[in-house]
Structures are given as structure tokens and as C-alpha cells.
Amino acid sequence: MEFKQSLAQRIIIAFALMSALVAGAFAVGIVFTVHLVEEKLISAGLGGDLRRLLLMDNVSDWSHRPEPDQIFYFSGGPGDFELPRDLRHLNPGFHEVFREHLSYHAMVEIVDGRHYVLLQDQSDFEERERILFAVVLVGFVLSLVLAVFLGWVLARKVMAPVVRLARQVRHRDQLLGLAPPLAPDYAADEVGELAVAFDATLGRLRQALNRERLFTSDVSHELRTPLMILASSCELLLENPGLDQRGRAQVERIARACAEMRELVQTFLMLARAQHEDASMSPQQTLSEVADGLVSLWRQPIETKGLKMIFEPGAPQSIRYNATLLHAVMGNLLRNALHYTESGFIRLALMDTGFVVEDSGVGIPEEKREAMFEPFVRGNEKRGEGLGLGLSLVQRICENQGWNVSLANMEPNGCRFQVDLTQST
Structure with a gap:
């Protein structure tokens, strides 16, 4: 399924995507840079602390020498300073070690075959990373919101002349x-x-x-x-x-x-x-007057063909319409019914503000129903008479006068044309 957005929506989406790419790249760059720099600084500081411990002359008491958040081990060390089994595989250099539920930064040195390991709790480092991630995430979301807002403002300014031009063209x-x-x-x-x-x-x-x-x-x-x-x-x-x-x-x-x-x-x-203003200069008649004239005109041809003419005068309003155009609409529908009906009936029924023409003719195929009001379209091409212009003229007159004409098939066969003479607004 293809989604179609307006030009303004495309501008807003473009701004949002561009902001997401730029802000995302900056966010990743900031997090990576800060993480790398902080690790370098911690590595340098931890390495300096380990070298300070190794240079001390008095090695009989190590308990007071490491920092409070540091743990010092060395192979062969006494008591708590003995190198644990889980740290013996570490190579010289900086490492990140996970012990129980805590994580540590570790610096390893090997001097004369002896392994020295200094661990430092990185809880503060992780807390700073979490704060950094939160700040970067909030900045990323704010940049997206700002981009959508700027895109909306810019889209309105860019589209304003286009919208104005469209309104002028549609006038x-x-x-x-x-x-x-x-x-x-x-x-x-x-x-x-x-x-x-x-x-x-x-x-x-x-x-x-x-x-x-x-x-x-x-x-x-x-x-x-x-x-x-x-x-x-x-x-x-x-x-x-x-x-x-x-x-x-x-x-x-x-x-x-x-x-x-x-x-x-x-x-x-x-x-x-x-021109609608010329309507007052045209002859005006009520719906009943036009229908009476057409029934008297068409009754003989219809009955001569062996069909039954049914006229239901109803009780339409006494509104006066353009007699020439209303006569053309109703007359073309009656002529169309007579042309495509070989047996049965033709019915003209007047309503409050409109009329219905029904017949028991051949009907109109479903695939042609929408195109029947187009010029040169006929219900049955095998018939030699007619150019297919009658219903096109009906549609054109109705559009000109603000009327509405609709087509439906009858059961088991035939057509039903309904014309609503209510002026459309």
C-alpha cells in the first residue's frame, strides 16, 4: 500500500529525518568520545597508582597504601593481597573486570615474573555514564521536537504561495x-x-x-x-x-x-x-406542467410500441424551473427508456422536488454504469439508432443547474433514473 503525503508533510518528515541523523551522529560521537577519554584518564591514573605502590620501599604492610576504592593484589602476597585465581589470566595493561555484582577497572603489571593487579571500583564512572546517556537522549528528543516545529513553520511559509495559487486557479x-x-x-x-x-x-x-x-x-x-x-x-x-x-x-x-x-x-x-443569471429570462414552468406536456407527447409513441405508460403525478412543490432545460432532461430520459424497452412498461413518477423514470428494458451492464453519462457511450451498441449523447446532455444540464441525476438497475431487468431538482449549494 502506497502512502501519499502532502508536500508540507514531506518537508516536516525531511526535517525530522535530517535532525535525527545529525543529532544521532553527534550523540553517538559525544558518548564515544567521552567514554574513550574517561577510560584513558582512568587508565593513566590507575597505572600511576600501581607504579607508586611498586616503588615503595616498605612492602611489609600494604593495607594503608591503596586508595579507599582500590584493591591491590600481587602473586605470592600475604593474606588479602594474594592474587585471586580469577585475576591470574590477565595480561599486562588496562582491563575491565566483573566480580560478583560489581565491575572494576584493573591495571596489571608484571615485574620479575611477579603479577601485580590494582582494582578500582567504577561505580562512579558508571553513574557519570548514565547521566551522560540521559542528557544525550533528552537532547536528541528535544532536537527532533525542534526540527518538527521548524519544519512545520517552514512548510507553512514555503507552501503559502502554492496554496494561494491553488485557490486562485480553483476560483x-x-x-x-x-x-x-x-x-x-x-x-x-x-x-x-x-x-x-x-x-x-x-x-x-x-x-x-x-x-x-x-x-x-x-x-x-x-x-x-x-x-x-x-x-x-x-x-x-x-x-x-x-x-x-x-x-x-x-x-x-x-x-x-x-x-x-x-x-x-x-x-x-x-x-x-x-450563465445562471439569464435563468429569469427563460420560460419558467412547474414540474407538473412539464411532466403533463411530455406525457401527452410521449404516450402515443410508447403505447404504439406495445408498452404501458404509467404516470404518477404525485404532489410536487409548485417551484418553477427553467422549462427548456427541465423539458430536455425529462424528455431525454423518456426517449432513452422508449429506445431500450421492447416490452413491459415505462413509469414516470413525480416526487416532492424531483422525478423518477423507470423502465423494464434491457438494463445497463455493471461495467458501463459509471460511464453512461459520458458522451458517445451507449447501453447496447448493437442498436443502430442513437449516438449516445442523450444521457451526456442530461448530466451536463444537471451540472449546469445544480441538479443531481442518479442511475440504478431494476430487478429483474430495466433502469431507474432519479433526478433531484434541489439546488446544490
Whole structure:
């Protein structure tokens, strides 16, 4: 499992590790140096004491000559001065000897084949070592705490311009054409170079969005005239009394397609503007009004296909929504249900602040469910009709209006689309 830390955390960890290495090296060096120097001093002092004892003329009484914390032995010595068996193997020089529960420093000399050993209790030395270890450990811990604190302070200062730049880039007005450049607010350093790169990228993104809006607006505007001509021609044909039943049905189908195309063009035009403040200029309708119009429009095609149209009007709130966009969302979901349902039913149910469209169609495979709202993704590629743009348009409209659309499969088959029209904050 890979752990991902933020840049600030990495700075703090780097400071802590660097402090641990440096402070650890210094601590080990101090302990080793003090231990070595103290052993050298003790060895020199103990050696001097042993040589002083060997140079004394009167060797008949040794009891008063060693220091209080020292014990003197020599081979062949009288009584307590006799060299013990556990010290006879020691070579000349300085040693550390453990006897019973105590430890001693020992200095050994051999003169004329005779072994002389002087022991000195090292309890004071060990106590000083323990104090030294405690001081070094406390210093090591304090250095780590100080390093973490300094790393935190430095990380805040280093990351402050980066955090500020991230907030500026995320601002919703950054894609507007009049948005000021970011680079002048920063020094000519790495963060400044990052701001320059963001300016270049955002500039290209603004140009692409502007081209998209212009293209959508131009196409929507140019399509209105031929659609009006088609609609007028259909009206004239329907007034012709000599038109037979089959021809009249075809003309009505063309007229219905023209009406849907006009609504689709208007929807694209509104999405191209993408300005919520223009919503008051658009036609407003309640959820019930939009649903009644679409049920009357789609009931005949649905029942002609042999399906059952179920409409549950419920008791939705009398909130007025953008009629064009709400009509596009609900109409695309009904069209999608009709396209993928061969038998059974299509159900439209209104709720308090939303609606549900259910069908008994082929359903959507689990592996495609998350991608169904992407452009050019279709539930069943074997069907020749449709480009897979209907659900993408639904998702885009919902994001633009702050609505929420969700997809779930029905049992044993079919789909359930739920749209929540509550404005997201």
C-alpha cells in the first residue's frame, strides 16, 4: 500500500529525518568520545597508582597504601593481597573486570615474573555514564521536537504561495475572459514559473471554451431558420384534406421531430451561455406542467410500441424551473427508456422536488454504469439508432443547474433514473 503525503508533510518528515541523523551522529560521537577519554584518564591514573605502590620501599604492610576504592593484589602476597585465581589470566595493561555484582577497572603489571593487579571500583564512572546517556537522549528528543516545529513553520511559509495559487486557479471566475493573469502576483521563482504555466494553460482553455460557445451559438442560430421552414411546411401539409392517413402520420412524425429539434437547439444555446443569471429570462414552468406536456407527447409513441405508460403525478412543490432545460432532461430520459424497452412498461413518477423514470428494458451492464453519462457511450451498441449523447446532455444540464441525476438497475431487468431538482449549494 502506497502512502501519499502532502508536500508540507514531506518537508516536516525531511526535517525530522535530517535532525535525527545529525543529532544521532553527534550523540553517538559525544558518548564515544567521552567514554574513550574517561577510560584513558582512568587508565593513566590507575597505572600511576600501581607504579607508586611498586616503588615503595616498605612492602611489609600494604593495607594503608591503596586508595579507599582500590584493591591491590600481587602473586605470592600475604593474606588479602594474594592474587585471586580469577585475576591470574590477565595480561599486562588496562582491563575491565566483573566480580560478583560489581565491575572494576584493573591495571596489571608484571615485574620479575611477579603479577601485580590494582582494582578500582567504577561505580562512579558508571553513574557519570548514565547521566551522560540521559542528557544525550533528552537532547536528541528535544532536537527532533525542534526540527518538527521548524519544519512545520517552514512548510507553512514555503507552501503559502502554492496554496494561494491553488485557490486562485480553483476560483470559478478564473475561466472568464476578463480574469487577471496570475504570474504578476508572484516572484520570479519556481512558484512564479508555475503561475506562468497556469496562465498559459488557462488562456488556452478560455480560448477553447469561447470557440465552443461561439460554435454552439452559431449552429443553434443557423438551425432555427430551416426548422421553422420544416414546421411551417408540416402545418400546411396537415391542412391538406387530400392527405391520406399514412401520409398524415408521417407528417405528424416530422412535425414532432422538428419540435424536439427546436427544443434541443434552444437547450444547446442556453448551455453555451452557461450563465445562471439569464435563468429569469427563460420560460419558467412547474414540474407538473412539464411532466403533463411530455406525457401527452410521449404516450402515443410508447403505447404504439406495445408498452404501458404509467404516470404518477404525485404532489410536487409548485417551484418553477427553467422549462427548456427541465423539458430536455425529462424528455431525454423518456426517449432513452422508449429506445431500450421492447416490452413491459415505462413509469414516470413525480416526487416532492424531483422525478423518477423507470423502465423494464434491457438494463445497463455493471461495467458501463459509471460511464453512461459520458458522451458517445451507449447501453447496447448493437442498436443502430442513437449516438449516445442523450444521457451526456442530461448530466451536463444537471451540472449546469445544480441538479443531481442518479442511475440504478431494476430487478429483474430495466433502469431507474432519479433526478433531484434541489439546488446544490
